[in-house]
Amino acid sequence: MSEKLRCTCRRCAIRGLMGPAILTTIGVLFLLGEFTNSYYFSIWRTFPVILIVIGGILLASSMSPMDGHISDAPVAPPPPGTSDPYQSQTPGQGQ
Numbered sequence: 001m002s003e004k005l006r007c008t009c010r011r012c013a014i015r016g017l018m019g020p021a022i023l024t025t026i027g028v029l030f031l032l033g034e035f036t037n038s039y040y041f042s043i044w045r046t047f048p049v050i051l052i053v054i055g056g057i058l059l060a061s062s063m064s065p066m067d068g069h070i071s072d073a074p075v076a077p078p079p080p081g082t083s084d085p086y087q088s089q090t091p092g093q094g095q
Contacts, residue, residue: 005070006070007068007069007070007071008068008070009064009065009066009067009068009069009070010064010065010066010067011061011062011064011065011066011069012069014057014060014061014064015057015061017057018054018057021053021057022050022053022054025049025050025053026050029041029043029046029047029049029050030043032046033046
């Protein structure tokens with residue numbers, strides 16, 4: 001069985017909080033709806049809070065550094081004899 005490395009950079013760690021934060025938000029909204037008898041705290045009026053939580057987590061993850069990020073895609077070494085790894089080997093491309 002292959003061992004998959006898990007990224008521990010701050011950006012991936014914050015994105016890993018997305019599921020628990022959404023579940024906690026939904027739970028708190030249902031709890032407020034049950035304990036209050038007003039129409040103001042019903043789930044249908046407070047669902048935009050879920051969108052705010054999602055946006056906050058995405059904003060925090062986009063602003064955090066990626067130091068030590070482990071990518072899923074393997075990086076291939078450049079072909080022998082090329083000085084620029086981004087240079088195309090196929091003639092006529094990009095000209």
